[in-house]
Amino acid sequence: MPEKTPARGALTAVIAAAGGVCVVAGLFLAFRLLTGPHPAPRAPLCLVIGSDNSRSNRTQAGAGALSAARLGSELASSDTLTLVRVNATAEEYFAGPPPVSRTQTLEIILNALKDAPPRKGTFPLLFWRDVAERCAQADAPVFAVFYTDGENDDQSAQTRSALRKVIRELAADKHLRFVALVGAKPQTRAGLRRDFAPLKRRFDIFAPGTISVERLVRLSGNR
Numbered sequence: 001m002p003e004k005t006p007a008r009g010a011l012t013a014v015i016a017a018a019g020g021v022c023v024v025a026g027l028f029l030a031f032r033l034l035t036g037p038h039p040a041p042r043a044p045l046c047l048v049i050g051s052d053n054s055r056s057n058r059t060q061a062g063a064g065a066l067s068a069a070r071l072g073s074e075l076a077s078s079d080t081l082t083l084v085r086v087n088a089t090a091e092e093y094f095a096g097p098p099p100v101s102r103t104q105t106l107e108i109i110l111n112a113l114k115d116a117p118p119r120k121g122t123f124p125l126l127f128w129r130d131v132a133e134r135c136a137q138a139d140a141p142v143f144a145v146f147y148t149d150g151e152n153d154d155q156s157a158q159t160r161s162a163l164r165k166v167i168r169e170l171a172a173d174k175h176l177r178f179v180a181l182v183g184a185k186p187q188t189r190a191g192l193r194r195d196f197a198p199l200k201r202r203f204d205i206f207a208p209g210t211i212s213v214e215r216l217v218r219l220s221g222n223r
Contacts, residue, residue, distance in 0.1 A: 042217060043140065044076065044140050045217070046134070046138055046141065046142045047079060047143050048131055048142060048143070048145070049068050049072070049082070049084065049146075050084045050127045050147065051064055051065065051083070051084070051085060051112075051147045052064075052087065052148040052149065053087055053117060054086075054122040055116055056122065057122065057149045057151075060149065061113055064147035064208055065113060066106065067182060067208035068145070070212075071212070072099065073099075074213040075098040075213060077098070079097070080098075080140070081094065081095070081096065081097070081099075082095045083109065084127060084130060085112050086122065086123075086126065086127045086146070086148070087122055088121045088122070088123055089117075090127045120153070122148065122149075123152070124163070125152075125154065125159055125162055125163045127146060128166045128170065131144045131170065132169050132170055135170065141177040142176050142177060143180075143213075143216050143217075144178070145179075145182060145211070146181050148182070148183060150183075150188030150189065150191075151185075151188060168198050170199065171198035171199050176199075177202065177216075177217075177220035178216050178220040179196060180204060182208055184205050201219075
């Protein structure tokens with residue numbers, strides 16, 4: 001057995017200390033990997049999600065429901081979520097703090113959208129009027145998301161004029177930060193972009209898998 005000298009004892013102590021530092025560093029790295037980066041805090045927001053459950057939109061309603069549930073699950077507990085069913089009417093079926101899980105949010109959405117509406121047709125004007133009223137009463141930034149194929153079954157001159165008016169009101173409202181349409185058919189997109197042109201950079205069209213709360217906040221410039 002080699003003789004234990006002061007130098008050898010000091011070296012052993014240094015190696016042990018280094019090992020302890022490595023263990024601590026390893027534990028810290030593991031903690032960071034598990035918890036992930038912490039996003040910068042943001043102000044509370046109001047998210048209004050409209051879902052078109054008209055008969056023409058039934059084929060993509062499932063993908064829309066999954067996407068809407070994901071959006072709801074990305075909200076903070078200090079945010080507000082409002083869910084609206086849109087067809088020949090616009091009916092709120094949930095409003096308040098976001099549910100505690102994506103599964104619970106999805107269940108709420110599917111229960112509200114599972115039955116085909118008794119009347120045919122989609123009338124988006126009713127939803128945008130509802131959003132405008134909410135913005136007028138809001139005390140936090142409002143983000144509006146509409147899951148739709150882009151169809152509008154009331155193309156009368158009176159309704160077209162009313163839609164243009166409500167979009168101008170939305171564009172002028174300081175609380176409205178962004179409007180997103182999700183799932184619009186390619187043939188409807190040019191007309192939708194013309195309709196929502198007053199919103200300028202506060203409007204865009206998305207596919208269901210490309211939208212998130214973080215992206216909406218980033219696009220709006222809201223922090």
